[in-house]
Amino acid sequence: MNNKSPVKNIAILTSGGDAPGMNAAIRSCTLAALHYGHNVFGFLHGFKGLINNDFIRLEEQHVRDIIHCGGTMLKSARCHEFHDEANQQIAANNLNKLKIDGLIVIGGDGSFFGMLALDKYYNGQLIAIPGTIDNDVDGTDHTIGFATAVNTAIDAIDKIRDTADAFERVFVIEVMGRHSGFLALNVGIASGAEQVITFENFKNPGVELQKIAEHIKLSKQKRGASSYLIVAAENLWPQGIEQLCIDLQNYANIKCTPCILGYIQRGGSPVPKDRIMATKMGVAAIDAVIANKSMIMIGEVSSKTVEVNLEQAVKHRKQVNGDLLMAQNSILDIAELAKINKL
Numbered sequence: 001m002n003n004k005s006p007v008k009n010i011a012i013l014t015s016g017g018d019a020p021g022m023n024a025a026i027r028s029c030t031l032a033a034l035h036y037g038h039n040v041f042g043f044l045h046g047f048k049g050l051i052n053n054d055f056i057r058l059e060e061q062h063v064r065d066i067i068h069c070g071g072t073m074l075k076s077a078r079c080h081e082f083h084d085e086a087n088q089q090i091a092a093n094n095l096n097k098l099k100i101d102g103l104i105v106i107g108g109d110g111s112f113f114g115m116l117a118l119d120k121y122y123n124g125q126l127i128a129i130p131g132t133i134d135n136d137v138d139g140t141d142h143t144i145g146f147a148t149a150v151n152t153a154i155d156a157i158d159k160i161r162d163t164a165d166a167f168e169r170v171f172v173i174e175v176m177g178r179h180s181g182f183l184a185l186n187v188g189i190a191s192g193a194e195q196v197i198t199f200e201n202f203k204n205p206g207v208e209l210q211k212i213a214e215h216i217k218l219s220k221q222k223r224g225a226s227s228y229l230i231v232a233a234e235n236l237w238p239q240g241i242e243q244l245c246i247d248l249q250n251y252a253n254i255k256c257t258p259c260i261l262g263y264i265q266r267g268g269s270p271v272p273k274d275r276i277m278a279t280k281m282g283v284a285a286i287d288a289v290i291a292n293k294s295m296i297m298i299g300e301v302s303s304k305t306v307e308v309n310l311e312q313a314v315k316h317r318k319q320v321n322g323d324l325l326m327a328q329n330s331i332l333d334i335a336e337l338a339k340i341n342k343l
């Protein structure tokens, strides 16, 4: 298949927050391109590499042993200079001069905005692969790295639960996600947290403080002394979760221990789901380049690989699963249970 297409120069870069599984995508793009007889270029440090013309030729030996590694062998960056139109033109000129037929960008929605900007000056094809632990990209059920990040967070929270149980403590655990609640909600559900505070169920600190405090008190009343875990999305509580703990102490004399999971959620060996999805997406991206497609994102919906218009993917904000939110806030909720069963 596709053996007769002219030899193409295909470039790959990773941009924005690294995500476990990015290496698996680099590997499959590279192997698929080489399989069809094309040349592969890896640009380093995201869009910075395009501006600085910093690239390596990728061969089989470079990607042979990376599928299990977190991070990205092509390095990543938050390249603020790329917001500048002059730098977008420099980047496009570098690609045009090298006669790069197609560029594959593995990153989050910020990186895809970068692609929209690059498209104004770059003559070649642009294909996006969603890679971010936040899962905040529309047009795909999951992004590369999300499953691993959920797994890592749960592994950590299960351990926190052990010590919380031993001391019958209240913990507030902050998970990443920037401004989206996918990680918080999924991690909260899967770790059996008593409360999840995320963008989708948050009104304002005053209302929430009262609700959180009442919930903790009710739980202690109904269950007696026990551990109590709150999973909170980052960037939600003004001044962060340490302040939330201080606020709970001041408002209701509740002692809470804050725990920020932080960057451990971005690292580690990708779980099989991320490796497999990234592999499928990489192959599909090369197929798209060979088929002369451009300005699309490769996604996965209901386990099927799909192609999505890139502008559409960045225009819409993906909503967290309503069923999960309802389950957490209502069906699984200790306060609701207490009301219904008059516990």
Ligand SMILES: Nc1ncnc2c1ncn2[C@@H]1O[C@H](COP(=O)(O)OP(=O)(O)O)[C@@H](O)[C@H]1O
Binding pocket: 015, 016, 017, 047, 077, 078, 079, 080, 081, 082, 083, 107, 108, 109, 110, 111, 112, 113, 114, 115, 117, 131, 132
């Ligand atoms: N509006 C934009 N115009 C041009 N480049 C952008 C734009 N938004 C983001 N980028 C580029 O994409 C990079 C990655 O975006 P960022 O939001 O940091 O991460 P992610 O891609 O994971 O969402 C930025 O550092 C910048 O180089």
Ligand SMILES: O=P(O)(O)OC[C@H]1O[C@](O)(COP(=O)(O)O)[C@@H](O)[C@@H]1O
Binding pocket: 016, 017, 018, 078, 108, 109, 110, 131, 132, 133, 134, 176, 177, 178, 179, 234, 266
């Ligand atoms: O690495 P930085 O620049 O501190 O950014 C932290 C942010 O990156 C993330 O880990 C991943 O976000 P992106 O994939 O969108 O870049 C967010 O969850 C977090 O808010």
